[in-house]
Amino acid sequence: MSKIIVRGGRKLSGRVRIHGAKNAVLPIIAASILGTEGVSVIHDAPPLDDVLVINKVLESLGLEVEYKQETIRVNAQRVHTCEASYELVRKMRASFLVMGPLLARMGQARISLPGGCAIGTRPIDQHLKGFEAMGADIELGHGYIEARVNGRLKGAKIYLDVASVGATENIMMAASLAEGTTLIENAAKEPEIVDLANYLNAMGAKIRGAGTGLIRIDGVEQLKGAVHTVIPDRIEAGTYMMAAAITNGDLYIEGAIADHLRPVISKMQEMGVQIVEDENGLRVYSDRPLRAVDVKTLPYPGFPTDMQSQMMALLLTAEGTSLVTETVFENRFMHVEQLANMDAQIKVEGRTAVITGGGRLQGGKVCATDLRAGAALILAALAAEGETEITGLHHIDRGYVEIAEKLLRLGADIERVSYEYVESEEKTETLPLFSVQPTLA
Numbered sequence: 441m442s443k444i445i446v447r448g449g450r451k452l453s454g455r456v457r458i459h460g461a462k463n464a465v466l467p468i469i470a471a472s473i474l475g476t477e478g479v480s481v482i483h484d485a486p487p488l489d490d491v492l493v494i495n496k497v498l499e500s501l502g503l504e505v506e507y508k509q510e511t512i513r514v515n516a517q518r519v520h521t522c523e524a525s526y527e528l529v530r531k532m533r534a535s536f537l538v539m540g541p542l543l544a545r546m547g548q549a550r551i552s553l554p555g556g557c558a559i560g561t562r563p564i565d566q567h568l569k570g571f572e573a574m575g576a577d578i579e580l581g582h583g584y585i586e587a588r589v590n591g592r593l594k595g596a597k598i599y600l601d602v603a604s605v606g607a608t609e610n611i612m613m614a615a616s617l618a619e620g621t622t623l624i625e626n627a628a629k630e631p632e633i634v635d636l637a638n639y640l641n642a643m644g645a646k647i648r649g650a651g652t653g654l655i656r657i658d659g660v661e662q663l664k665g666a667v668h669t670v671i672p673d674r675i676e677a678g679t680y681m682m683a684a685a686i687t688n689g690d691l692y693i694e695g696a697i698a699d700h701l702r703p704v705i706s707k708m709q710e711m712g713v714q715i716v717e718d719e720n721g722l723r724v725y726s727d728r729p730l731r732a733v734d735v736k737t738l739p740y741p742g743f744p745t746d747m748q749s750q751m752m753a754l755l756l757t758a759e760g761t762s763l764v765t766e767t768v769f770e771n772r773f774m775h776v777e778q779l780a781n782m783d784a785q786i787k788v789e790g791r792t793a794v795i796t797g798g799g800r801l802q803g804g805k806v807c808a809t810d811l812r813a814g815a816a817l818i819l820a821a822l823a824a825e826g827e828t829e830i831t832g833l834h835h836i837d838r839g840y841v842e843i844a845e846k847l848l849r850l851g852a853d854i855e856r857v858s859y860e861y862v863e864s865e866e867k868t869e870t871l872p873l874f875s876v877q878p879t880l881a
């Protein structure tokens with residue numbers, strides 16, 4: 441096992457390159473199942489654990505997948521089975537995104553129930569409602585969801601009760617090969633939806649309106665492999681923006697697309713963080729003191745729930761009291777308890793956290809309870825006095841490429857070490873997993 445050790449107090453400076461977006465590449469890889477001719481070539485696929493899992497799901501279905509130097513080649517000409525096993529789906533919820541493509545192409549799919557996880561119950565009723573509206577029969581049993589359709593799916597008008605990102609993607613993929621036109625009303629508008637629509641259109645689909653609340657998909661008879669470059673990860677970019685601000689540093693976030701980050705930019709500017717946009721990225725720097733602000737998470741273009749915990753870490757270093765309200769997931773405050781181990785003053789009242797900023801965070805032993813909670817702990821540790829040890833790195837590895845190495849190159853005093861875990865006793869070996877030495881900022 442490994443853990444990250446951070447000794448706080450260094451200012452970060454320099455340039456950091458943003459990788460391709462996890463939440464864009466996962467549905468795009470799933471969509472490649474639809475290409476019955478040719479090969480799909482997906483550039484800027486970030487080397488993340490989640491990407492390896494979705495590749496394994498495709499391989500388990502019989503597709504040929506090759507992953508080299510951030511480029512994935514998928515040959516989807518043959519599909520051997522329409523079943524995605526519990527073993528793979530339990531590792532990553534997004535595996536459920538193969539349901540729409542399989543159902544549309546093969547007329548059937550059997551996928552393990554993705555279930556809930558740390559941040560909420562995360563039902564899939566809106567995905568299933570969409571497939572049913574398109575003519576599929578859905579059965580649930582033995583922990584699996586089985587969907588079947590006689591012949592092709594039929595285009596339908598589907599109103600989503602919640603603007604679900606995953607349901608919009610799954611339905612959009614299924615509808616691309618359906619007979620007739622599908623309208624998705626109250627569709628999610630996230631940039632990752634637009635990226636998926638662009639890829640599907642390059643495969644031959646006819647999708648209009650992606651990025652708005654109404655998406656129209658005119659079904660086609662065949663899709664082919666296509667070449668596509670994934671958009672930069674707005675959540676990774678936002679996390680480094682906060683790393684600059686929390687350390688009073690000065691970072692150039694290379695590849696960040698300002699238009700995808702409007703709510704994050706606005707809120708950070710309201711706090712007093714300096715942000716300069718250009719066509720290749722963002723410069724973020726800060727002169728203390730930062731002001732407290734209130735934040736409410738909302739579907740895009742609102743403030744992203746995936747940036748809520750990192751924002752909370754930053755607000756802990758601002759003067760005054762801030763309110764953070766989480767409206768997207770019902771249980772996304774798991775990081776509060778861990779931040780409390782670092783002397784953070786946060787009180788949770790229902791879906792709102794009251795943050796008393798201005799106190800100095802103290803290093804401590806903390807554990808990442810989910811992906812973005814882990815990012816928030818690393819940010820807090822960068823600002824804290826003394827040493828912080830962060831475990832639970834498997835969560836962080838799902839969504840951040842070499843985060844410790846990137847921060848080290850920016851001047852953080854950070855290392856990733858392996859350790860042995862023996863029952864309740866923890867033994868740390870002084871075995872660094874990378875060897876670059878920090879430079880003084």
Ligand SMILES: CC(=O)N[C@H]1[C@@H](OP(=O)(O)OP(=O)(O)OC[C@H]2O[C@@H](n3ccc(=O)[nH]c3=O)[C@H](O)[C@@H]2O)O[C@H](CO)[C@@H](O)[C@@H]1O
Nearest residue numbers: 463534562563564565566567602604605606607746768769
């Ligand atoms: C791989 C991926 O892209 N993950 C992102 C995606 O997750 P994901 O696609 O799972 O999130 P959704 O947009 O579907 O979920 C939003 C809300 O809708 C609810 N819901 C969703 C589906 C459904 O059938 N019924 C239902 O009630 C969920 O419980 C949640 O409260 O969008 C989330 C919201 O921006 C992000 O936090 C995740 O990082």
Ligand SMILES: C=C(OP(=O)(O)O)C(=O)O
Nearest residue numbers: 463533534746811812839
């Ligand atoms: C919640 C997230 O991802 P997932 O939907 O894959 O769990 C995330 O990226 O913050």
